[in-house]
Structures are given as C-alpha cells and as structure tokens.
Amino acid sequence: MIPLSWYLIVAAALFCIGLYGVIARRNIVAILMSVELMLNAVNINLIAFWRYRTLIDANAPQSTGLAWAIFVLTVAAAEASVGLALAISIYRRRDTVAAEEISTLRN
C-alpha cells in the first residue's frame, strides 16, 4: 500500500530536477529535455490524484484527471516540435545552440 504523498514527493523531485536543468543548462535542446521532465512530473501528480480520489466516488468513474493528463501530453508534443524547429533554425542562422549566445533581444 503506497500513500499518495510518496507519488507527490517523487513528482516534486522530478519537477525540481527539471527546474535545475532549465535554469543551469546552456544547450537549448537540453533545456527542452528538462522541460519535458517537468511536464512528466505534473502528469504523475494529475494521475495520482485522479487514482486516489476514486475512493470518494467509486461507482461513477470520472475521467477528469485522465483527460487533463492527455491534454498535457498533447501540449508537450506541440511544444517539443516547435521548440526543436526553433533550435534547428537558430543553429542554421547563428551556428550556435548555447542559450546565452542568443541575446538579440538584450539591450
């Protein structure tokens, strides 16, 4: 028997690992990978809450949590495709994928 808080703690740890990657990494593709980890952590939370709340209403299975998780999955796919297209485009034009060298908008 696993208490809900264990899932929440694992999800929080995965989210913070992703957060660290987003802040500390130089490569754009690595930053995108860290964002994917964070989205996965959110999905664990959604699914865990959905699974544990069925205790309250076991006879009518609600699909709210599942639907949310599927939408997160969809948005993650869209985000990955556009983000990686941007990375390839930036690499073509500027010959770099390091985030700190892409500073056109700065000053």
Add this chain to the structure above:
Amino acid sequence: MTFEQLVFILISAVTLGTGLIVVTYKNLFHAALAMMASFLGVAALYVMLDVGFMAAAQLLVYIGAISILIIFAIMMTRRVMDTQESPFNSQPGLALFTAVISFALIVAVLVQFWPLAVDATRVFGSKPILPASVFQGSIPALGYAFVSAAGYVLPFEIASMLLLAALIGAVAIAWPTSEEEEA
C-alpha cells in the same frame, strides 16, 4: 515495508537517477537516452497507479515520438557543442539552490495535508481498492468524455487545432531561408 513499496522505491530511484543524468551529463546523446529511461520509469509509475492507458500513451508519445525528435535535433546541432565546454551556464550553483529550496518547500507543504504513512482514516491517506471493471470502464468513459458536449469536446478540438498549428509552425520555422538554399 511491503513488496509494492519496494517496487515503488526502485522505480522512483530509476526515474530520478536518470533524471539527474539528463540535467548533468555533458554528452547530450547520453542525456537523451537517460531521458528515455526516465520516461519509462514514469510509465511504470502509471502502471502502479492502475492506469495502463496512460502508460501506453506515455510509451507512444514520449518514448516513441518526442525522444526520437529530440535525438534528431541533437544530431543536427551536434558539432557546435564540443566536449571541452561546460554543459552549464554561469549560474549552476544558484540553480541548484533554487531547485533544492523549491523541493523543500513543496515537500514541507504537502506533508501537512497528506500523511507519509498509510492512514485509511484520512482523505487520500490510502489507495482505494477498486474492482477491475472500474478501470476497464474508465477508458470508454474517457473516450465519451472527449467527444460529448458535456465533456471536453471544445478543449479536444482546440487541442487538434494546436497540433495542426504546431505542425505548420515547425515546418515554417525550420524551412531554410532563400540565401541558404542558394549557398
């Protein structure tokens, strides 16, 4: 400690360990492979939550599609990031501080609401035992919810528009400019 808890700890350790590899490894290709392992660990967590459908979707979308896309992008942008350079920017210490403080705060708050030990008397204190028919029924219910007006038909259609826009946008962004074609 029951067998189920042992399996959970093992899966979590794999998921988080490979997650750490993703954010720290210098070699991006190895980081991408570790990311696939981390996604697999998350899929295993879904199986432990009796949501086989999400585990299958995770395998197809994340491991099957997004990971391959990321590996393609790594290979196409590879040669600039040589191995001498640091994989981090100028503030890895500050980032570590932020991540650790965030984790501590989240855990400090959530243990106030949800017990760390199994406690059937509290809400969400233990996982409800349900017959298999409830889980089998939840997938058709999800399908109907996606296409019924009372459910999620509007978000569903917006999601399809979002995917179409992302598809067209990705092609338009990655399309070579006219000077590059001439060169």
